[in-house]
Amino acid sequence: MANPPNFPLISYQPLRFVYKLSYFGTIIARLPYYTLVALIPAFRPNSKWSAKQTFMTRILQPLLDMTSRIGITETLTLEQGKEDERFQIVKPSTLDVYQGPLHSESVKPATIGGTWYPNPPQADISSKIVVLYFHGGAFVQGDGRDESTGSIAKKFLEKGGAEAFFSLQYRLSEYGGVNPFPAALQDAVSAYFYLLNEHHIPANQIVIGGDSAGANLATAFLRYLHEYGTEIGAPYPKAAVLLSPWVAPFDYHIKDNRATDFIPTSYPAWGAHTYGNGAPDERTNPYITASLKPFSTPVPIFINAGTAELLYGQIVGLADGMSKVPGNVVELHIEDAAVHDTLLTGRLLGFEESAWEVAAKVGEFVRKL
Incomplete structure (x- = not known):
């Protein structure tokens, strides 16, 4: 390396x-x-x-x-904070579930946390449709708590077909080789088994979701289930929702929509190089570059892309590649005149109405399955 x-x-x-x-x-x-x-x-x-x-x-x-x-990555804490009992600890699963790309001599599964919405899980959680959510932030920002993900959780709960929402606080990458790939993907697997084993939620009631880098992580998670799910005894979830997925982290010198989107070149560069960590395969690893090597999955996938966002062409390419794999079900929703990740930035930037419309489309997708 x-x-x-x-x-x-x-x-x-x-x-x-x-x-x-x-x-x-x-x-x-x-x-x-x-x-x-x-x-x-x-x-x-x-x-x-x-x-x-x-x-x-x-x-x-x-x-x-x-x-x-x-380039200073946010510092995370496992203290409950103002989320109180809604923030809960997620411990690593048994080591045999971290196979293939998740096995690393330098990056080990760790104790993490996550925030439940709207309330801490009750005895009836196993009967609900639960969204396991991975927040955006280029793998260097965000914690899944109220300030960063609360507005997204609200949209999923009110319009997006969710009855409960668990937002994972996965480890963030940092310069100097702190928490690079596969740390976040290890955490995603830990969270999935946490829902399956600790709360006994059937896999067919779990929706995997994410925005931007979180959608990259959700795609990598689906790929991991495709390649190792049978081996580790992990059933497939009900569906996946990818919002403005960051499909090619190292392809950040994009000219299309540079004049409309708010993302500077320096932002994806920061995230890509800390997450990839200088590994020889960082640019060609399909678990990092989601658009490489489309794969088969029985999980229906909803993908959203804004026509004014920097990643628009890449996202459409991902949807096209995945939809061409026999048996895959992919629904691409085009958000007109929208910038990157409106479910996260909509209220700040004035795209709140558009974000709610996306949430409604997600709800339609989830409910018809």
């Missing part, structure tokens, strides 16, 4: 403070331009956007770029 990538120089103090201060200065200098573009319809990147959508997407892009260039 090659040496893992190191922290950028500007992540260290006092350089970090100086860099952030100067970067904020450039954002402030651009505010009049962003305001002008937002207020004049003819100047907006997408003719269907509102002033709020235009202004907020313009502002978020440099803020995310600044964070990505500094």
